[in-house]
Amino acid sequence: GAVVSQHPSWVICKSGTSVKIECRSLDFQATTMFWYRQFPKQSLMLMATSNEGSKATYEQGVEKDKFLINHASLTLSTLTVTSAHPEDSSFYICSGPGTGGLAGVKEQYFGPGTRLTVT
Amino acid sequence: AQSVTQLGSHVSVSEGALVLLRCNYSSSVPPYLFWYVQYPNQGLQLLLKYTTGATLVKGINGFEAEFKKSETSFHLTKPSAHMSDAAEYFCAVSGGGTSYGKLTFGQGTILTVHP
Numbered sequence: 001g002a003v004v005s006q007h008p009s010w011v012i013c014k015s016g017t018s019v020k021i022e023c024r025s026l027d028f029q030a031t032t033m034f035w036y037r038q039f040p041k042q043s044l045m046l047m048a049t050s051n052e053g054s055k056a057t058y059e060q061g062v063e064k065d066k067f068l069i070n071h072a073s074l075t076l077s078t079l080t081v082t083s084a085h086p087e088d089s090s091f092y093i094c095s096g097p098g099t100g101g102l103a104g105v106k107e108q109y110f111g112p113g114t115r116l117t118v119t
Numbered sequence: 120a121q122s123v124t125q126l127g128s129h130v131s132v133s134e135g136a137l138v139l140l141r142c143n144y145s146s147s148v149p150p151y152l153f154w155y156v157q158y159p160n161q162g163l164q165l166l167l168k169y170t171t172g173a174t175l176v177k178g179i180n181g182f183e184a185e186f187k188k189s190e191t192s193f194h195l196t197k198p199s200a201h202m203s204d205a206a207e208y209f210c211a212v213s214g215g216g217t218s219y220g221k222l223t224f225g226q227g228t229i230l231t232v233h234p
Contacts, residue, residue: 009160034221036222036224041226043123043224044209046222046223095163095220107165
């Protein structure tokens with residue numbers, strides 16, 4: 001299957017600083033990628049859809065000015081957590097649709113996730 | 120709107136025993152349903168999916184799931200558990216079409232397999 005990487009795999013930052021997380025599709029191109037957040041012992045929650053060449057679309061309740069998404073190329077999407085606070089500590093996961101399957105039913109490939117801890 | 124409920128955050132079985140992980144969903148549109156598995160320090164891996172057609176779907180590693188519209192369920196089963204099946208399993212639903220990649224996940228079920 002297709003491979004999605006994330007960098008870093010874990011990061012610790014101080015409150016008030018910004019952190020950038022990269023999501024790369026290593027062997028396929030993606031015009032759309034998705035960002036999820038998972039709090040401890042909770043389910044993955046979709047945060048936003050990253051669109052190559054246009055603005056990201058955010059789910060209800062997600063602050064777009066706090067979680068900046070840039071889809072720089074067909075293989076790279078970045079999520080920047082600005083002015084991070086301890087409540088932003090979470091597991092961030094990205095996904096991208098592979099090239100196989102019919103339009104609208106492409107399999108999603110997930111990255112391994114990035115553990116963010118804000119102190 | 121869509122939601123997924125996985126009954127049981129932890130399931131423990133003996134090696135060789137039946138695996139049954141329960142998933143119920145709600146969806147305002149015909150659902151696409153998925154089961155993913157996550158091994159430690161790895162990304163989610165698709166086990167199987169239901170989009171249209173046959174309601175009994177077979178996936179990798181001997182897993183299968185049956186879509187039951189009347190029961191709004193999509194339970195995951197495997198006849199005989201193997202030690203390598205120990206992992207966390209997630210059920211997910213999407214609305215299909217342009218919403219295909221926008222998944223709503225259940226809480227996850229951690230499967231433990233005893234020798």
